[in-house]
Amino acid sequence: MNRPLVLAGAGHAHLVTLRRWIDIGFRPPPGTLLINPTPAAWYSGMMPGLLAGRFDAADCAIELAPLCHACGIELQLGQLSMLDADQRILQLTDGSQSSFALLSLNTGSIPPLPDSVDDSVRVLPAKPFPALHEAWKTWHQHVETAPTSIAVLGGGPAAFELALAVRASLPSTEVTLICASSLLATHPSALRDRACRLLEQRGIQLIEQQSVSRVADGQLFNGAQPLLRCEAVIAATGASAPAWLRDSGLEVDGGGFARISPSLLSTSHSGIFASGDCASLAGALRSGVYAVRQGSFLADNIINLLQRQPMRDYQPQPQALALLASADGGALMSYGRWSASGRVLGWWKDRLDIGFMKRHRLG
Ligand SMILES: Cc1cc2nc3c(=O)[nH]c(=O)nc-3n(C[C@H](O)[C@H](O)[C@H](O)COP(=O)(O)OP(=O)(O)OC[C@H]3O[C@@H](n4cnc5c(N)ncnc54)[C@H](O)[C@@H]3O)c2cc1C
Structure with missing residues (x-):
C-alpha cells in the first residue's frame, strides 16, 4: 500500500510530534501510519523506578491508540526489518511491505551486547x-x-x-x-x-x-x-544501530545511525526524517532529553515539508540536566560542572517524568 507519510517507532520525538499536532489541530494526510511493535510506548526515564518497585507498569507506558485516533492516524503493530530509501519501500518482520512518500524514523537504539x-x-x-x-x-x-x-x-x-x-x-x-x-x-x-x-x-x-x-x-x-x-x-x-538502518541506503555515520541535517531530514534522501537515538547530528547526544526537544521541530518540519514552507533548524542544547534516580525516591543531579543529590531532586525528577506522561497520555 502506498502511504503519504509513515512514522516508524513511537519514540519520544514522535510522542511529542503527535501531541503537538493535536494541540494545534493539524491533521496529517489521510492514510498516515504509525508503526510500533507494542500498543504502548514505554517511557525510559521511569523504567528504573518501575524495577525499583516505585511505579506500576501502567504508570510508565503511553497507549498509542488514543493519540493516533486524535490525529486521524492509523496504528500498525509491527517492526521495521527492511528499508529501501531509494525505492521508498519498507518491510516489517511479518513480511508486509508499504511504500511511502514521506517517512519519519524514531526507532531508538539497542544496547550493544558482548561479542x-x-x-x-x-x-x-x-x-x-x-x-x-x-x-x-x-x-x-x-x-x-x-x-x-x-x-x-x-x-x-x-x-x-x-x-x-x-x-x-x-x-x-x-x-x-x-x-x-x-x-x-x-x-x-x-x-x-x-x-x-x-x-x-x-x-x-x-x-x-x-x-x-x-x-x-x-x-x-x-x-x-x-x-x-x-x-x-x-x-x-x-546505543547501537539496527542492521536494517545500516543497509537502508541512507547516509549513516560510523555507528550506522542516519545522518541528518538541523532540519532533521536525512542528509542523503529528501522526505526522510530521523530523530532521537537512531539519528546522527553533531552535538545531539543520545538521550531522551534531546529526543524530546527534537520532537517539536519534527512536528513543525513535517508540516513545513507538506506545505512547502521553510524548515526550522534544531540546535542541540550545549548541555542538559541529568537526574539519576537512586531507587529510594531520591536522585543525583548534574548540570554542566554542577552536581548535587537528595530527596528534593528525586521529587523533582518524579514531577518531570509524571508531567511528561500526563501531557502525552490521552483518554
Ligand atoms: C534504563 C534507561 C533509562 C533511561 N533514562 C533516561 C532518562 O532518565 N533521561 C534521558 O534523557 N534518557 C534516558 N535514557 C535514554 C533514553 O531511553 C533514550 O535516549 C531515548 O529513549 C531515545 O528516544 P527515541 O525518541 O530515540 O526513541 P525511544 O524512546 O527509544 O523509542 C523508540 C521506539 O521505537 C520502537 N521501535 C524500535 N525498533 C523499531 C522498529 N524496527 N520498527 C518500529 N518501531 C521500532 C520501540 O519499540 C520504541 O517504542 C534511558 C535509557 C535506559 C536504557
Missing part, C-alpha cells in the same frame, strides 16, 4: 523494555527464580540507575556494575564520587575499565581474562 554469548548466563538488553520487564516481574514475584547474582553492564546513568533498582527490588541478589571505562565518565567528578559512595552503601560491587567481550560457562570475560561469575546480565551499554 560472544553462550546460553549459560541470561543476557537481557535494557531495551526493548518489555522483555527486561517480563524477566524482572518473574524474578520479583517468584523470588526463588531470581538469579543469585546479576551483572549490570554500562557506565552511564541508565546502568547506574538499573543497578540500584535491581538491588532495591531483589535484596538477596548480588549486584555488580561493570563499566568499560570509568563510571559516569562524562559527568563532573563530584557526581561520580557521590555515585561511587552510594554504590558502596548499597553493597553493589563496582568494576571499572573492564569491557565484557565474552560470556561463557557462567562467567564474564574481558578477552581471555575472567572477570566475574554471574547468573544474569543486564546490558545498558549505550
Whole structure:
C-alpha cells in the first residue's frame, strides 16, 4: 500500500510530534501510519523506578491508540526489518511491505551486547523494555527464580540507575556494575564520587575499565581474562544501530545511525526524517532529553515539508540536566560542572517524568 507519510517507532520525538499536532489541530494526510511493535510506548526515564518497585507498569507506558485516533492516524503493530530509501519501500518482520512518500524514523537504539554469548548466563538488553520487564516481574514475584547474582553492564546513568533498582527490588541478589571505562565518565567528578559512595552503601560491587567481550560457562570475560561469575546480565551499554538502518541506503555515520541535517531530514534522501537515538547530528547526544526537544521541530518540519514552507533548524542544547534516580525516591543531579543529590531532586525528577506522561497520555 502506498502511504503519504509513515512514522516508524513511537519514540519520544514522535510522542511529542503527535501531541503537538493535536494541540494545534493539524491533521496529517489521510492514510498516515504509525508503526510500533507494542500498543504502548514505554517511557525510559521511569523504567528504573518501575524495577525499583516505585511505579506500576501502567504508570510508565503511553497507549498509542488514543493519540493516533486524535490525529486521524492509523496504528500498525509491527517492526521495521527492511528499508529501501531509494525505492521508498519498507518491510516489517511479518513480511508486509508499504511504500511511502514521506517517512519519519524514531526507532531508538539497542544496547550493544558482548561479542560472544553462550546460553549459560541470561543476557537481557535494557531495551526493548518489555522483555527486561517480563524477566524482572518473574524474578520479583517468584523470588526463588531470581538469579543469585546479576551483572549490570554500562557506565552511564541508565546502568547506574538499573543497578540500584535491581538491588532495591531483589535484596538477596548480588549486584555488580561493570563499566568499560570509568563510571559516569562524562559527568563532573563530584557526581561520580557521590555515585561511587552510594554504590558502596548499597553493597553493589563496582568494576571499572573492564569491557565484557565474552560470556561463557557462567562467567564474564574481558578477552581471555575472567572477570566475574554471574547468573544474569543486564546490558545498558549505550546505543547501537539496527542492521536494517545500516543497509537502508541512507547516509549513516560510523555507528550506522542516519545522518541528518538541523532540519532533521536525512542528509542523503529528501522526505526522510530521523530523530532521537537512531539519528546522527553533531552535538545531539543520545538521550531522551534531546529526543524530546527534537520532537517539536519534527512536528513543525513535517508540516513545513507538506506545505512547502521553510524548515526550522534544531540546535542541540550545549548541555542538559541529568537526574539519576537512586531507587529510594531520591536522585543525583548534574548540570554542566554542577552536581548535587537528595530527596528534593528525586521529587523533582518524579514531577518531570509524571508531567511528561500526563501531557502525552490521552483518554
Ligand atoms: C534504563 C534507561 C533509562 C533511561 N533514562 C533516561 C532518562 O532518565 N533521561 C534521558 O534523557 N534518557 C534516558 N535514557 C535514554 C533514553 O531511553 C533514550 O535516549 C531515548 O529513549 C531515545 O528516544 P527515541 O525518541 O530515540 O526513541 P525511544 O524512546 O527509544 O523509542 C523508540 C521506539 O521505537 C520502537 N521501535 C524500535 N525498533 C523499531 C522498529 N524496527 N520498527 C518500529 N518501531 C521500532 C520501540 O519499540 C520504541 O517504542 C534511558 C535509557 C535506559 C536504557
